Amino acid sequence: MSRTPPLSRTTPAPTVDVPPLLVTADEALLAELLPLTAAADVTPTIARDPLAALTTWGRAPVVLVGPDLAEVLAGLGPEKRPRTYVVTLRHAPHELYRTALTLGAEQVIDVHGSAGWLVELLADLTEHRTDRGRVIGVIGGSGGAGATTLACALGQWAARSGPSVVIDCDPQGPGLDRILGVERQDGFRWDALCQTTGRLSARALREALPRRGDLGVLSWYVDGRVQTLQAFAVREALSAARRGHRIVVVDLPRSTDPLIDEVASRCDELLVATSASVVGVAGAARMRARFSDHASPGVVLRGEGFAAADVQRAVGLPVVAQMRDQRGLGEAVDLGLGPMRSARGPLARAVARILGDDAPVASAEAAAS
Secondary structure: OOEOOOHHHOOOOOOOOOOOEEEOOOHHHHHHHHHHHHHOOOOOEEEOOHHHHOOOOOOOOOEEEOHHHHHHHHHOOOOOOOOEEEEEOOOOOHHHHHHHHHHOOOEEEEOOOOHHHHHHHHHHHHOOOOOOOEEEEEEEOOOOOOHHHHHHHHHHHHOOOOOEEEEEOOOOOOOHHHHOOOOOOOOOOHHHHOOOOOOOOHHHHHHHOOEEOOEEEEOOOOOOOOOOOOHHHHHHHHHHHHHHOOEEEEEEOOOOOHHHHHHHHHOOEEEEEEEOOHHHHHHHHHHHHHOOOOOOEEEEEEOOOOOHHHHHHHHOOOEEEEEOOOOOHHHHHHOOOOOOOOOOOHHHHHHHHHHOOOHHHHHHHHHHO
């Protein structure tokens, strides 16, 4: 029989400039598939003849083949390609599975049982960027270093230029949604995501999260329960966040955990936030040893107790930004404004430098003076 695909194992589609391809002359099948493509906001190419399908076969991001043309198409010997599926409305005979194997299809899919999955698969085609989202991990070198504040500020600054998200991987932390003032908003938290097992589309995640403007927040409900991350949920959330946002900021706990180490390894950059003190520098050095294999680690230094060059020599990592303490930070958080109350101040300059976006700070300060 045809079966519903294992949603969590589907490979995301690449960035493309051509639509998905439907290969079928079965009007009943098209009547079921076309509403799904409309729901995903994509307009497919329809090939009612196997030869016509070869025109865009290799370039289409997804190919859905009807049983009526699958055998003839397989006989033409098109090149094997990923994200090819045979789709059917009724019981699939054993011969169809052999045909799908010859065609190089990943699965035979029951349209009626997999409609939601197909919409998510197709919807992702409208979301892919020519550059994938930049993932920045933030971890404290020592307690009280301000890693969570830095993560929230990075998210707020990045959201000025496009869809961004902050992901809270510390169930024992203060809660990023509270710091950013969205704790009263409805939306998905880890509690809900950890109960799902299906593939998570970029659009579904972006639309489900509590948000302020272009900044989404994935955090925890505060209800007194002991909460933990689930590996499959973290992997799906991080993958969907990368596909659907320009910047992804991950707030990581300092606790030693194989899952946290895995998440850190998936980040394009890893920032160790630490204070300019003996304890802070020693903690940053320990973090350097823990993440010695990471491709792009760096230190964000809070305070002026030590020079950046001295800290860099002591820790063995580049200091990507150093900042003074931000006045009025607690008040801004208490007001639900998040740490980035304005585009001025040491925190704004630091996050702009980290994100490679110094110009808006200068212009904002010039305009305010």
